[in-house]
Amino acid sequence: MRSLQVALLGCGVVGTQVVRLIQEQATELTARVGVPLELAGVAVRRPKRHPELPPGMVTDDPMELVSRPDVDVVIEVIGGIEPARSLIMTAFTAGKSVVTANKALLAEDGSNLHAAAREAGVDLYYEASVAGAIPLLRPLRESLAGDRLHRVMGIVNGTTNYILSRMDETGAGFSEALDEASALGYAEADPSADVDGFDAAAKAAILAGLAFHTRVTAADVYREGIANVTAADVASAKAMGCTVKLLAICERTSTVDGESVAVRVHPAMIPRTHPLAGVSDAYNAVFVEADAAGELMFYGRGAGGAPTASAVLGDLVAVARNRLAGTRGPGESAYADLRIQPMGETRTSYHVSMDVADRAGVLAAVANAFAVHEVSISTVRQEGRGEAASLVIVTHVAPDQALSATVEDLRGLDFVRAVTSVMRVEGERR
Amino acid sequence: MRSLQVALLGCGVVGTQVVRLIQEQATELTARVGVPLELAGVAVRRPKRHPELPPGMVTDDPMELVSRPDVDVVIEVIGGIEPARSLIMTAFTAGKSVVTANKALLAEDGSNLHAAAREAGVDLYYEASVAGAIPLLRPLRESLAGDRLHRVMGIVNGTTNYILSRMDETGAGFSEALDEASALGYAEADPSADVDGFDAAAKAAILAGLAFHTRVTAADVYREGIANVTAADVASAKAMGCTVKLLAICERTSTVDGESVAVRVHPAMIPRTHPLAGVSDAYNAVFVEADAAGELMFYGRGAGGAPTASAVLGDLVAVARNRLAGTRGPGESAYADLRIQPMGETRTSYHVSMDVADRAGVLAAVANAFAVHEVSISTVRQEGRGEAASLVIVTHVAPDQALSATVEDLRGLDFVRAVTSVMRVEGERR
Numbered sequence: 019m020r021s022l023q024v025a026l027l028g029c030g031v032v033g034t035q036v037v038r039l040i041q042e043q044a045t046e047l048t049a050r051v052g053v054p055l056e057l058a059g060v061a062v063r064r065p066k067r068h069p070e071l072p073p074g075m076v077t078d079d080p081m082e083l084v085s086r087p088d089v090d091v092v093i094e095v096i097g098g099i100e101p102a103r104s105l106i107m108t109a110f111t112a113g114k115s116v117v118t119a120n121k122a123l124l125a126e127d128g129s130n131l132h133a134a135a136r137e138a139g140v141d142l143y144y145e146a147s148v149a150g151a152i153p154l155l156r157p158l159r160e161s162l163a164g165d166r167l168h169r170v171m172g173i174v175n176g177t178t179n180y181i182l183s184r185m186d187e188t189g190a191g192f193s194e195a196l197d198e199a200s201a202l203g204y205a206e207a208d209p210s211a212d213v214d215g216f217d218a219a220a221k222a223a224i225l226a227g228l229a230f231h232t233r234v235t236a237a238d239v240y241r242e243g244i245a246n247v248t249a250a251d252v253a254s255a256k257a258m259g260c261t262v263k264l265l266a267i268c269e270r271t272s273t274v275d276g277e278s279v280a281v282r283v284h285p286a287m288i289p290r291t292h293p294l295a296g297v298s299d300a301y302n303a304v305f306v307e308a309d310a311a312g313e314l315m316f317y318g319r320g321a322g323g324a325p326t327a328s329a330v331l332g333d334l335v336a337v338a339r340n341r342l343a344g345t346r347g348p349g350e351s352a353y354a355d356l357r358i359q360p361m362g363e364t365r366t367s368y369h370v371s372m373d374v375a376d377r378a379g380v381l382a383a384v385a386n387a388f389a390v391h392e393v394s395i396s397t398v399r400q401e402g403r404g405e406a407a408s409l410v411i412v413t414h415v416a417p418d419q420a421l422s423a424t425v426e427d428l429r430g431l432d433f434v435r436a437v438t439s440v441m442r443v444e445g446e447r448r
Numbered sequence: 449m450r451s452l453q454v455a456l457l458g459c460g461v462v463g464t465q466v467v468r469l470i471q472e473q474a475t476e477l478t479a480r481v482g483v484p485l486e487l488a489g490v491a492v493r494r495p496k497r498h499p500e501l502p503p504g505m506v507t508d509d510p511m512e513l514v515s516r517p518d519v520d521v522v523i524e525v526i527g528g529i530e531p532a533r534s535l536i537m538t539a540f541t542a543g544k545s546v547v548t549a550n551k552a553l554l555a556e557d558g559s560n561l562h563a564a565a566r567e568a569g570v571d572l573y574y575e576a577s578v579a580g581a582i583p584l585l586r587p588l589r590e591s592l593a594g595d596r597l598h599r600v601m602g603i604v605n606g607t608t609n610y611i612l613s614r615m616d617e618t619g620a621g622f623s624e625a626l627d628e629a630s631a632l633g634y635a636e637a638d639p640s641a642d643v644d645g646f647d648a649a650a651k652a653a654i655l656a657g658l659a660f661h662t663r664v665t666a667a668d669v670y671r672e673g674i675a676n677v678t679a680a681d682v683a684s685a686k687a688m689g690c691t692v693k694l695l696a697i698c699e700r701t702s703t704v705d706g707e708s709v710a711v712r713v714h715p716a717m718i719p720r721t722h723p724l725a726g727v728s729d730a731y732n733a734v735f736v737e738a739d740a741a742g743e744l745m746f747y748g749r750g751a752g753g754a755p756t757a758s759a760v761l762g763d764l765v766a767v768a769r770n771r772l773a774g775t776r777g778p779g780e781s782a783y784a785d786l787r788i789q790p791m792g793e794t795r796t797s798y799h800v801s802m803d804v805a806d807r808a809g810v811l812a813a814v815a816n817a818f819a820v821h822e823v824s825i826s827t828v829r830q831e832g833r834g835e836a837a838s839l840v841i842v843t844h845v846a847p848d849q850a851l852s853a854t855v856e857d858l859r860g861l862d863f864v865r866a867v868t869s870v871m872r873v874e875g876e877r878r
Contacts (some may be wrong), residue, residue: 043594156591164473
């Protein structure tokens with residue numbers, strides 16, 4: 019009985035922990051897989067910076083490493099599109115199975131990767147690409163394979179959740195909270211991938227694809243980041259018993275034209291009683307609604323070296339077992355091939371605050387602006403008098419384009435001095 | 449390409465939903481598995497009571513059904529030890545894979561079942577046996593297969609959680625809350641399996657076995673039910689910011705003699721800030737602590753026809769895929785073979801309320817009773833004066849036998865009029 023040889027691409031925050039777990043848990047992993055898992059090589063950009071790795075194991079030539087005949091499984095934790103894609107494709111061609119944490123690549127080019135893995139008869143596993151340590155993709159792909167999912171809604175980006183949690187707790191503005199996150203190492207030097215929602219959108223694409231058996235790419239995901247969330251928005255949310263979260267929402271919707279998938283990432287107000295409202299700081303949680311299973315929630319650490327490495331190792335064990343058994347796990351499932359619904363058609367509900375002139379007929383005129391677009395109003399709150407008069411309106415669900423057109427019209431009304439906050443509201447019983 | 453034939457044993461609350469899902473989702477299941485899943489037969493005690501099933505499909509001879517050469521997979525949702533065990537064993541001998549929701553059988557005889565499945569080269573899947581719809585066993589067995597678990601702690605019985613939630617909300621006593629649960633159909637006519645903790649203990653045994661790669665049976669689980677939980681206990685918990693939950697706790701512990709597994713089910717006070725404290729009514733949730741992954745929580749419906757059927761169907765799809773691929777999923781993993789720690793050695797912390805005489809030196813004498821057994825006190829609260837004087841003591845963790853010996857001694861002290869509440873405290877940072 020031989021061992022299985024593992025090649026690691028990248029040895030940063032996650033890779034270092036992957037090496038540690040493979041080494042520290044050697045005995046357990048051998049017992050769980052059936053044969054030893056051995057690190058065959060680690061490809062890094064600057065080998066000299068890794069004195070902790072055994073000499074001879076480190077290389078700066080990842081392409082040579084993934085092609086080596088003795089390698090069975092490749093773990094890719096470099097991230098980004100290239101050279102990760104070429105390396106993974108080469109690994110497949112050379113007959114290696116791949117475990118990756120690369121959400122950007124999966125969300126951009128998942129179908130081609132899956133096709134290449136299928137053709138080569140090898141595995142592509144990527145549990146670590148969404149919500150770090152939280153077992154989420156395997157439950158969606160396997161545990162819920164006999165159920166019909168309606169909705170997957172989650173907090174899948176720790177950086178933005180930390181920033182929004184701080185804004186909620188301290189009343190700070192966005193920039194102040196971002197600075198704090200940066201100082202604590204929760205935000206990258208260039209925070210755009212997190213703050214502008216790109217990271218969450220990639221994860222949403224992966225989740226939607228698995229949940230609805232349809233190919234979804236990052237380009238299919240409607241995306242708004244949190245940079246425009248103000249302290250006033252957060253205060254306004256508080257006043258109505260809500261908190262602001264950056265949500266990734268994947269929904270199956272039915273219209274006369276058949277079924278569609280709507281996938282979006284944007285800040286939203288959710289009631290404080292919703293299970294996702296209590297998920298603070300850098301934690302992630304994903305809420306799943308299924309026909310038979312009902313409501314499920316998965317909660318845990320969404321990022322960080324060790325949690326992400328835990329997910330990588332779980333996949334490594336699965337892929338290794340498959341390899342020994344001469345089989346492969348479930349591949350891409352895109353048979354449903356549902357239409358991607360444009361954001362304008364997606365039914366959401368809006369919270370709108372505006373400063374208005376305190377004069378007779380204002381409320382009627384505002385209500386009319388909603389009625390014109392067939393947007394039904396759920397609640398109206400009027401605050402202050404005179405110069406400080408404001409209106410807070412929460413709508414029922416309506417097509418997003420009708421809501422945004424309404425807000426556009428409100429901005430044009432002369433007695434509306436300013437629309438001070440516009441945000442979607444989610445997580446209420448409909 | 450042929451179809452896969454499924455035999456169903458039992459058609460009660462869960463079985464009915466299994467039939468519904470197989471029928472309603474036929475197209476989806478075919479796409480997900482690769483070939484159609486067809487119901488070959490349903491074994492029930494009284495065929496005449498099932499006019500909803502196609503005639504010719506129903507039989508009262510389950511043994512004949514599981515032996516039929518055309519059957520590929522057997523779903524067992526009869527429950528209990530016999531005839532379920534004989535039927536499953538016969539199915540294995542006849543080369544069928546089995547999906548079951550039978551926690552009692554798994555917890556009593558899981559190793560023999562696993563051995564028989566292995567020998568026959570078929571699958572034994574049982575996600576539905578613990579926490580209904582919540583994907584939990586697959587994450588433990590597969591997603592976390594590359595991590596080292598320390599602790600699994602959960603609310604895994606909906607009936608007792610409903611009763612305790614009602615006691616907490618209304619101040620009702622146990623009998624009153626049980627009557628309410630019975631009236632609503634949340635408690636069985638004979639509620640002993642739930643109320644006395646047998647159901648939770650079986651699930652704890654299954655969880656501990658998976659988490660710690662060690663054979664654990666229901667007999668290894670220390671078990672206390674909730675029948676002795678009083679309104680006073682619940683009020684006392686409230687006074688210290690806690691709520692009372694029936695917890696299933698599986699822990700890996702290290703002593704000078706090596707590692708052990710401690711598995712227990714008992715009511716406990718947990719801080720209201722703990723994620724499990726908010727899990728109310730018939731919901732289940734399980735908290736997992738792992739070396740690399742950190743803290744994870746899984747939440748959802750723990751019982752009911754449709755949620756349990758969702759878990760059964762997920763297993764059915766997995767088993768069907770394995771069968772088509774000519775492989776089988778991971779079997780029993782018991783290589784670690786850790787010692788089962790007796791409850792007396794398990795380190796817990798106690799909450800003790802007692803009515804005491806209001807005289808000088810009482811606190812000193814009480815403190816001494818703890819000190820004699822080397823139990824360290826965390827907090828003391830003294831309430832009332834004179835005849836109504838009472839002491840509430842919360843200890844630090846200590847071996848359970850030292851704590852129970854302390855309580856025994858307290859009961860013998862002449863100035864302790866009554867020990868009014870004794871309960872373990874869990875979920876605090878240690």
